[in-house]
Amino acid sequence: MSATATRPAALRADYARDGFVVVRGLFEAHEMCAARAEADRLLVDFARLKDTRNMRCRWQNNVFTGECTFETFDPVIDLSPVCERLARAPRLLELLAGLYGEPAQLFKDKLIYKPPGVKGYGLHQDWIAWDGFPRSFLTVLIPFDAADRDNGCTVVYPGYHHHGPLTPQDGKYHELPADTVDEARAVYLCLEPGDVAVFGGFAPHRSDPNVSTGPRRQLYLSYNADSDGGDRRAKHYREFHDWLKVKYAEYGKTDTYFE
Numbered sequence: 001m002s003a004t005a006t007r008p009a010a011l012r013a014d015y016a017r018d019g020f021v022v023v024r025g026l027f028e029a030h031e032m033c034a035a036r037a038e039a040d041r042l043l044v045d046f047a048r049l050k051d052t053r054n055m056r057c058r059w060q061n062n063v064f065t066g067e068c069t070f071e072t073f074d075p076v077i078d079l080s081p082v083c084e085r086l087a088r089a090p091r092l093l094e095l096l097a098g099l100y101g102e103p104a105q106l107f108k109d110k111l112i113y114k115p116p117g118v119k120g121y122g123l124h125q126d127w128i129a130w131d132g133f134p135r136s137f138l139t140v141l142i143p144f145d146a147a148d149r150d151n152g153c154t155v156v157y158p159g160y161h162h163h164g165p166l167t168p169q170d171g172k173y174h175e176l177p178a179d180t181v182d183e184a185r186a187v188y189l190c191l192e193p194g195d196v197a198v199f200g201g202f203a204p205h206r207s208d209p210n211v212s213t214g215p216r217r218q219l220y221l222s223y224n225a226d227s228d229g230g231d232r233r234a235k236h237y238r239e240f241h242d243w244l245k246v247k248y249a250e251y252g253k254t255d256t257y258f259e
């Protein structure tokens with residue numbers, strides 16, 4: 001089970017053992033209040049970006065109606081000074097430096113809105129076998145709304161990260177078969193605004209549909225250790241877009257763009 005310990009050495013030991021940690025109350029209530037207002041503002045001010053051809057946007061089906069529903073801005077910090085401040089908050093970077101034993105570099109940033117009814121994610125690891133993809137990749141989850149089982153909080157499985165990549169290393173995204181993990185070991189990341197969870201790129205995770213009446217808005221901020229390639233964010237998004245274009249084209253969708 002992951003810890004809520006705050007001492008860097010204890011956190012680092014827990015992260016090494018479990019592949020994830022939870023830290024309660026890293027951010028203040030007023031910061032999370034501003035984050036929620038920002039998430040609302042982005043939907044209004046950047047409504048024009050919500051297009052199924054725009055590679056910035058991710059869509060998921062509603063499990064009740066089948067409707068294809070806007071779910072994510074990826075990236076988000078170039079739209080949102082508030083999200084960028086959270087991503088570069090000295091408190092957070094200090095926490096990550098404690099886990100890495102060296103500075104962290106922001107690699108990727110997305111805001112997942114997960115509105116009511118929207119499907120979750122199948123079991124997977126975030127690490128993908130692209131040339132030079134950082135093995136130190138980790139993700140910080142910052143909930144804007146309380147996350148619980150009803151709204152489909154992220155679920156992690158302690159210890160499995162020790163096995164490294166659990167799918168073929170062919171550069172493709174693979175879901176993991178459900179029996180890769182022992183469901184009895186599932187840890188539901190039930191978090192209050194202000195809490196954060198950190199999980200590594202080899203930590204299997206998934207989420208259930210949002211069956212509540214409100215959105216489950218969470219910032220997913222990914223980092224790499226400085227010694228593992230330095231600042232790779234711009235390169236990552238170039239590679240990600242090239243990869244997405246090929247993936248969409250396989251389904252006959254060739255009119256994609258990024259804005």
Ligand SMILES: O=C(O)CCC(=O)C(=O)O
Pocket residue numbers: 112114120121126152153154155205206207220
């Ligand atoms: O929304 C979630 O709970 C999980 C999201 C996720 O796993 C991902 O974006 O890779």
